[in-house]
Amino acid sequence: MALVLNGTNDHMDQYQDKLVSADEAxxxxxxxxxxxxxxxxxxxxxLDAALARRVNGLEDVKVRTVTITMIPEIVKADPxxxxxxxxxxxxxxFSRALHE
Numbered sequence: 001m002a003l004v005l006n007g008t009n010d011h012m013d014q015y016q017d018k019l020v021s022a023d024e025a026x027x028x029x030x031x032x033x034x035x036x037x038x039x040x041x042x043x044x045x046x047l048d049a050a051l052a053r054r055v056n057g058l059e060d061v062k063v064r065t066v067t068i069t070m071i072p073e074i075v076k077a078d079p080x081x082x083x084x085x086x087x088x089x090x091x092x093x094f095s096r097a098l099h100e
Contacts, residue, residue, distance in 0.1 A: 021050075022044075022046040022047045022049065022050035023050045023053070025047060025050070026047060026050045026054060029051060029054070029058065029061060030058075031059040031060055031061065032059070033062070034061075034063075034064065035051070035061060035063045035064075036063075036065070037063060037064065037065035037068075038065065039065060039066035039067065040066060040067050040069065041069055043065060043069060043070060043072070045070070045073075048072050048073045048074060051063075051073070051084075052072075052073035052078075053077075055074070055077040055083050055084070056083070058084070059082075060083075061083060061084050062085045063084055063085070063086050063087065064088075064089060065087070065088055065089070066088065066090045067088065067090040068088050068094045068095060069092070069094065070094065071094060071097075074086060075098060086098075
């Protein structure tokens, strides 16, 4: 259901104007940036995969989250942590396994 104001669909039009693919969205990430993933079950799976595809073009990108519920694609793409530094601020079971 769309919110309609003054006989127009302004909010949906604005949303559509801003909507981009995950690959397009991660283009703004630069080497040295901090990226905040969602917390608990709110991990951005599509954005994580898109960021992982950029592994060879980035350095020292720090990603933080709280209690991951999956092994992030950036971790799989960069197991030696040469491009991404992944930080789980709650150290979930998945993070404990990665730590080992």
